[in-house]
Amino acid sequence: MKIMTCPINGPRVISEFAYGGEIRPMPDPAMATDDQWADYVFNRTGAPGVKKEWWCHTPSNTWFVAERDTERDIIQRTYLYAGDV
Amino acid sequence: MPVPETPNQWLPLEGGLIARLGVTEFLVEGPASAKLDAPSGHGVYPVLRQDTALVLRGARLNDLLLETCSVNFLALDPGARPVVLTSIVGVGATVIPGEDAGTPCYRLWCDSTYGDWFLQTLTGVAGELI
Numbered sequence: 001m002k003i004m005t006c007p008i009n010g011p012r013v014i015s016e017f018a019y020g021g022e023i024r025p026m027p028d029p030a031m032a033t034d035d036q037w038a039d040y041v042f043n044r045t046g047a048p049g050v051k052k053e054w055w056c057h058t059p060s061n062t063w064f065v066a067e068r069d070t071e072r073d074i075i076q077r078t079y080l081y082a083g084d085v
Numbered sequence: 086m087p088v089p090e091t092p093n094q095w096l097p098l099e100g101g102l103i104a105r106l107g108v109t110e111f112l113v114e115g116p117a118s119a120k121l122d123a124p125s126g127h128g129v130y131p132v133l134r135q136d137t138a139l140v141l142r143g144a145r146l147n148d149l150l151l152e153t154c155s156v157n158f159l160a161l162d163p164g165a166r167p168v169v170l171t172s173i174v175g176v177g178a179t180v181i182p183g184e185d186a187g188t189p190c191y192r193l194w195c196d197s198t199y200g201d202w203f204l205q206t207l208t209g210v211a212g213e214l215i
Binding site: 008009012013015016057058059060062080 | 108156169172178179
């Protein structure tokens with residue numbers, strides 16, 4: 001059974017969580033080229049490694065950040081968004 | 086109005102209770118005066134909820150919850166006034182565990198659109214425990 005730790009509600013089974021996507025820096029829409037913008041909108045990297053992701057504890061609707069090693073399938077840490085990630 | 090200091094705690098009110106569900110979210114249940122006494126100001130929004138509200142009581146209530154959710158309520162101290170937000174039979178629920186004359190007695194809230202199904206499913210599972 002996989003366990004993830006919600007920063008508010010503590011360790012819970014993974015079925016209580018929903019994945020919200022990888023956190024990726026958004027280029028400035030006014031400054032980015034069409035290729036840069038298209039890359040941001042359409043492309044995702046599947047390369048394994050440590051990624052910062054949005055996750056939600058669905059019973060409490062708590063959104064938070066998880067740093068997850070997708071190569072070793074390990075959740076390294078979770079924390080509430082504090083304005084920068 | 087008193088406010089629990091940390092998330093996942095509750096406090097009694099006169100004729101009701103206030104539960105802290107997160108950093109900035111509270112569940113207030115009680116008489117209309119509770120709404121009048123609620124904190125107000127910039128960034129504070131009272132939201133009328135019409136959740137299904139249940140009180141489940143029984144000697145084997147913890148067995149029922151062990152079958153239907155992933156939180157071990159036996160490990161909690163009702164005296165510490167815990168609030169648990171978890172998934173029960175797949176439905177997001179807010180739970181306040183307690184006791185009534187030595188018998189487990191829990192208050193539960195869930196989205197009212199799940200209410201009938203939620204209660205029927207719990208009743209069905211409880212029937213299998215007998």
